[in-house]
Amino acid sequence: MMDLYLRVGSVTDKDVMLEVESYIIAFALHCFDHQPVKVHYYMEVLEVTPLIHCCPAILDGWTKTDRPDSIVCTQKCPVTLVSKSERLTVLGLCSILRATLYKSSTKDSSNIASKLLGFRQGCLMAPAEASVWTQFCEVDMPDALKAILEWHGDRWSIPIALLRFDVHLSLPARIHNVRKRAQELSLCDSSPSTNVLGLSDNLHTYAEGPDMVLSDLILFSLFSVFRNLCGTDILNQNIPRVMEWYRKCVQVEPKFNKVSEMVLKVKKLKFSKVEIPTFEEQSIYKRDPRRYKPSNRIFTRQEDVDQVLGMFPIDVMIPYTEKEEKGYQLEWNSLSRHITPHDYLPTKRLERKMQQLENMVSAVMNLCQPGSIIVDFCSGGGHLGIILAALLPSNTVILVENKEESLKRARQRAMSAHIRNLDFYQSNLDYFDRPFDIGMALHACGMASDLVLQKCISHQASFVICPCCYGSVSPANSAVYPQSQKFKRYISGSEYIVLAHSADQTHDEEHPKTLQGRLCMQAVDSDRLFSAEELGYAVQLSRMTPPGSSPKDHVLVGIFSKL
Ligand SMILES: C[S@@+](CC[C@H](N)C(=O)[O-])C[C@H]1O[C@@H](n2cnc3c(N)ncnc32)[C@H](O)[C@@H]1O
Structure with a gap:
């Protein structure tokens, strides 16, 4: 049994106000039998978020509760799914709906939950950070709706997300089991590729192709609100393919429409003029080669690197703390084989992974106090967290990972080794908001290292971070570069990106660019550490031992004294 906690803005006899994500999940749960998942809702006063006006029927059959202390909902994440027995928490719209469908699915071919999970239960499996399509369903479309809900004025602009969806429906479908389908439709003749194309061209009936899946349900719930807000005339004129898709969904799954009529109280907006914005027509599927335009790639020129490296005094960087050549060594033989990397990595990578883990474990053990979380x-698959949980049985270790498969592997490993002091969060790291004392991350890619750093700072927690993929950082709402006041004095955001790109040029020791790459790595990580030092942390930068453990071998330590 799993428990789902839904945050609700307000409830009266006649009205319920819901945040967009709460609404989508509530809508979806009325469309299939979710018996293995018990739904609870709790009220919280919400001042800033746009809310959707619903009928009380949207909460029918669910239990009103006070928010349990263990449920910490961030602004971005108003719904939490918990499996107490598995010590698992799931956060994020698509992950929650996938986990609920998974629990509710059966082998029965008429089971709608199984159908919605799609081919090999893979619909919306990749996290939004890794998939353009999940990002579209989980972020872009809900954001477009939030923008309309907050709209005031009499000129109204059709959301680009809706126009993109309309274009998307005109493009060839992505069909996974295309050969089987072709056989089923007796289309398979001597030229399979022709059939594949023919089939693809014809079958973009639903959001992902010929079958109705979870993405259709999410988009349907959102589109029902757009339809109420805008009226059908404007939508028929400007996004005819979306309207056709909508009618097809209503026809094939009348339940969707019944739920929409039962729950929505949203009224039509009043506007005098509608504008159609221009936008780039590109696929919303992940691997559309047209998205990777060479002209859009950023190349780092040597003269730019030279110039930026000359903009700040070299002694502004944090020097490396010297460590013993051999470093800390774990007693690998004393650990269960389930939790060491031996059976999970090829021999070539194994030794280096063991060295990386020894460096991280040693740094965290130095900071850890009895009871520290x-x-x-x-x-990932839990290499670091599970070993620490085994070594520190009286501490709690929490694993946070947004890839379903990786976290599943971690849970299986911990279960096989009977390690119980672990909690698992299938979650984007920015949704995670439980109190903790030490945050660690081994090879958190690009900006993820900065998000971990920010998360630790916001919780006044100490940290041990080994960053990687320096070149993939890019300025976003959540991270502004440089991060420290110290570096802001010398370089701008675009100059910082030059440093970050060059920091990835750490090839083997003999390579002519390696020295420069290392210098840039040191500059980027000094900036990260200064940003923590400026907020009261004692910081340290060191390199893993022995040399060669990893090309990305920096260990950033920040100690926050809560006294
Ligand atoms: C290079 S792997 C490292 C895995 C693990 N720490 C190790 O050393 O074996 C980076 C992991 O971070 C996860 N990840 C990246 N961005 C994330 C985010 N925003 N929230 C949660 N997990 C994220 C990826 O799914 C991936 O499993």
Whole structure:
């Protein structure tokens, strides 16, 4: 049994006000039998978020509760799914709906939950950070709706997300099991590729192709609100393919429409003029080669690197703390084989992974106090977090990872080794908001290292971070570069990006660019550490031992004294 906690803005006899994500999940749950998932709702006063006006029927059959202390909902994440027995928490719209469908699915071919999960239960499996399509369903479309809900004035502009969806429906479908389908439709003749194309061209009936899946349900719930707000005339004129898709969904799954009529109280907006914005027509599927335009790639020129490296005094960087050549060594033989990397990595990578883990474990053990709560951010399959939990049985270790498959592997490993002091969060790291004392991350890619750093700072937690993929950082709302006041005095955001790109040029020791790459790595990580030092942390930068453990071998330590 799993428990789902839904945050609700307000409830009266006649009205319920819901945040967009709460609404989508509530809508979806009325469309299939979710018996293994018990739904609870709790009220919280919400001042800033746009809310959707619903009928009380949207909460029918669910239990009103006070928010349990263990449920910490961030602004971005108003719904939490918990499996107490598995010590698992799931956060994020698509992950929650996938986990609920998974629990509710059966082998029965008429089971709608199984159908919505799609081919090999893969619909919307990749996290939004890794998939353009999940990003579209989980972020872009809900954001477009939030923008309309907050709209005032009499000129109204059709959301680009809706126009993109309309274009998307005109493009060839992505069909996974195309050969089987072609056989089923008796289309398979001597030229399979022709059939594949023919089939693809014809079958973009639903959001992902010929079958109705979870993405259709999410988009349907959103589109029902757009339809109420805008009226059908404007939508028929400007996004005819979306309207056709909508009618097809209503026809094939009348339940969707019944739910929409039962729950929505949203009224039509009044506007005098509608504008159609221009936008770039590109696919919303992940691997559309047209998205990767060479002209859009950023190339770092040597003269730019030279110039930026000359803009700040070299002694502004944090020097490396010397460590013993051999470093800390774990007693690998004393650990269960389930939790060491031996059976999970090829021999070539194994030794280096063991060295990386020894460096991280040693740094965290130095900071750990009895009872400290430790979080392994971007835990992947749990190499680091599970070993620490085994070594520190009286501490709690929390694994936070947004890839379903990786976290599943971590849970299986911990279960096989009977390690119980672990909690698992299938979650984007920015949704995670439980209190903790030490945050760690091994090879958190690009900006993820900065998000981990920010998360630790906001919780006044100490940290041990080994960053990687320096070149993939890019300025966004959540991270502004440089991060420290110290570096802001010398370089701008675009100059910082030059440093970050060059920091990835750490090839083997003999390579002519390696020295420069290392210098840039040191500059980027000095900036990261200064940003923590400026907020009261004692900081340290060191390199893993022995040399060669990893090309990305920096260990950033920040100690926050809560006294
Ligand atoms: C290079 S792997 C490192 C995995 C693990 N720490 C290790 O050393 O084996 C980075 C991991 O971070 C996860 N990740 C990246 N961005 C994330 C985010 N914003 N929230 C949660 N996990 C994230 C990825 O899914 C991936 O599993």
